[in-house]
Amino acid sequence: MNNTTVPQVGKTWIHKISRWQYIALALISLMGIYASVLMFWITSHGPGIYPDSVTYIETARNLLLGNGFLADGLPMTHYPPLYPLLLAMLGFFQDIDILQAARLLCILLFGINTVLLGLVVFICSNRSLLASICTMCIFLFSEPVVQVHSAALSEAPFITFTLFAFLLLSLHIARPNLYLIFAASLSIACAIATRYVGITILLPLVCGIMFLGSRTLKQKICDTFIATSIVLAPISSWVLHNFLTAGTGTNRTFAIHLLGFQHVKQLIFTIYSFIMPIPVSPSLKEILTGMPIFLIGIFALLIGLIGFLFLRLLASLHKNNYIKHHAHTVHIVLSSLCLIFSFSYVLFVMVSISFFDAMTSFDCRILLPVFLAIMVVCIFLTWSVSSVLQSQGLLVAFLLMAFLSIVFNGIISVPAMIDIHENGSGYNSKCFQNSEIIAAAGTFKKDIKIYSNIPDAVLFLAGKTADSIPWSTNPWTLKANQTYEKQWDIIEKELEDGNAIVLCFNGVKWKRWIHPLRALDPKRRMPVLVNLNDGIIYGVQRKGVASQGDTLRMKYLGDAGKSHHFEGGGSDLERGFELRKTGLHNSTVDRAIFEIKPVMLVPFCGVSISLQTHEASL
Structure with a gap:
């Protein structure tokens, strides 16, 4: 039998915390602070801005202006309301621009999610600081994790609400408490109000309450009713609001477009990017992509091996009555919630791709919550089985895999961090700016x-x-x-x-x-x-608009070293030109004739031209 001290039924892991565990929690918190500082450095050019980000930011600005949830002049229904609401609240209370509010949220959430993941793993591994540190390092050096958390996207707060909800719910199931289930339900409601896919948390919520824990059936039904009522109230109100204002609940249309090979291929490369992103030459990647049968075969073999290993580990725990004796403890409940969530989440995405939104894909951004949940389950199995069998071999294998994953992820993520720091990302990158x-x-x-x-x-x-x-x-x-x-x-x-x-x-x-x-x-x-x-x-050239190569004579009004104004010329050109002096000029002369030669055609703008210049350039 297992000699490791495990919380008994009805007791939570927080009842007796030793000095060593306080130190462990302090180190986990320090890792979170480091993560926030790292994200502060990464986002020096601001948060990454992508198509979804534009909608969130515009909606947040409309909220601050008192226009409601509007984007591009229309009601925002394609996305839930919470993320733009968070941006607007930060912008209002901190008196900062929405972009700066988005950056602040990136910094805070990267640290919070690092700490929450560390705590979840700490519990599921029977309070192993080593497991927590390894997991947090994988999290910090994962390129998909960095990309998601450095952008103005809703995935980061969704992960925060989900992890927090699972922590609270597992504590409630192990030691029932009305405040815990209320807080857990509220956190799940926030997750759904952040991303519609959060509705998948309902399955682990109901299954966790009904099939785990030692409460009576009547009490479990009561808990389920309370939790689901709290969870569904906000999103139901939002969908009703959308129907009344826009005539649609989530701005999605039913159509049949079933999963295809391209989705399987993307899923394979996404798993590869998460676990062990070993650098592969473009030519080899192209060869593999062009061999669909071989690629699917490798994927099926990999899934089969993982499934076989998973079942073997579960069988070992069952054989030693580990799950039966500790079925209602926090670490088993928490791991079970993560496992159920992984299945429900992937199933939801598959249904969405096949019937509602063909644009959805199995990319790193979409599958990041599943990756984190499965990582928690794997760590639980590794530590529990090694404890039951009194074998260190499994732990050594895990640590070796974790080390290689951190190294290979770091090879990709560190240059990505530097690139985002120096050049920005998305529409906030230098190439777009x-x-x-x-x-x-x-x-x-x-x-x-x-x-x-x-x-x-x-x-x-x-x-x-x-x-x-x-x-x-x-x-x-x-x-x-x-x-x-x-x-x-x-x-x-x-x-x-x-x-x-x-x-x-x-x-x-x-x-x-x-x-x-x-x-x-x-x-x-x-x-x-x-x-x-x-x-x-x-387009076509408007009459009276300068063409490339034309020389326009403009009158300069003002002093050197100041903001100068040019008049005349009859051009609609405002920017993209070279300034060349044609007459004698110094700082005491207030009028001179210049030639403005367009170097880039920019039609349809105003007649007058204003620019900043310096005496050296005159």
């Missing part, structure tokens, strides 16, 4: 309609509303767009009349559904207004 297309978009007059293959980038960076260029197939339902040709006819007419432009970005690798330049219909000979380094602007 210095984008020539964005610079042009910021100067267009309000009456010019903008179309783009990345309309959210135009909105976030240039502050201009842009419509998406037409899709031949709806990416969410995979149904053919019946009005595709008509939509392009309208755009072509607007281009010919000089009332619209099309901004087409290229080279955005992380946005897998982006319209590439080649996606534009070759039959439609849209007029190219200008070719730029990061894409093409389609």
Whole structure:
């Protein structure tokens, strides 16, 4: 039998904490502080901004303005309300910009999630500090974890609410307490209000209360009723609000688009990225991708081996009556909740991909909560079996795997951290901040309609509303767009009349559904207004607007070293030009003639030109 001291039925792990355990908890807390400091350094350029982030940020700003949950002028229904609400609350109480509020949330949540994961593992491994430290190091040096926590996305708070809920719920099941179940239910409600997939926590909630713990059936039914009522109240109110304001609950449409090989392939590479991201040459990766049967066979073999090992470990625990004797203790309850959650979460994602949202994928961002839950279960099995069998071999194997995982993850994550620190990420990266297309978009007059293959980038960076260029197939339902040709006819007419432009970005690798330049219909000979380094602007030249190579004579008004104003020339050009003096000038002269030569065509903007300059450049 196991000689390791394990909490007995009805007792919680918090009743008797030794000095060593206080030290362990202090070290876990220090790891959390280190994580927050690390994220502060990583996000020096601000949080990563991605398509979902733009919606969250715009909604938060509308909340601060008193406009409610609006994004792009419409009710925000595609996402739950809590994350933009958190951004707005931080922005209001801290009196900071929403972007800074998002960064502050990234910093806080990275530290909090590190501590929560460390505590969960500490409990599930029978209070092993070594297991907690290893797990937290894997968490800190995982490139997907860093990418998610450094961006203005809802995954980080979702993980926070989920881990906190599982901790509280396991404590309640081991030692029933009304306050614990109330707090756990409230945390689950917050998780669902952060991401709709949080509804999957209902299954471990109900199963945990009904099948674990020593309470009577009547008490368990009562607990289940209380918990589910608290959990479902906020999200039900939100869905009802959406129906009343927008006529849809979650802005999703039922359509059949079943899982395919591309999803299996992505799942394989995602698991690979999480566990042991050994660097692979692009040529080898391309060869493996081109061998679907071989890839599926390897994946099936891997899943089979993992399943066999999992069952063997469970059989060892069952054979020694470990689970029976400790069925109601916190570490078994907590591990069971994580295991049930993993199954329900993956099943929900599969259903979503197959019937509601074809854009959902098995990428690292989506599967991160499952990865953390399965890691907790694996650590529980490893420590419990090694304790029952009095064998150190399993622990040595785990520590070796953990060490290799940290090393290989670090090889990828450390350069990624440095890159985010130096260049930013997403729409907050230098490549977007210095984008020539964005610079042009910021100067267009309000009456010019903008179309783009990345309309959210135009909105976030240039502050201009842009419509998406037409899709031949709806990416969410995979149904053919019946009005595709008509939509392009309208755009072509607007281009010919000089009332619209099309901004087409290229080279955005992380946005897998982006319209590439080649996606534009070759039959439609849209007029190219200008070719730029990061894409093409389609449109026609308006009368009276300067062309590339034109020299415009403008009058300079002002003193050197100050903000200068130029008048005349009749040009609509505002930025993207070279300034060259044509007459004698010094700091005491208040008038001089300059030539302004456009180096990038930027039509449709205001007539006057203002710029910062210095005496040395005059």
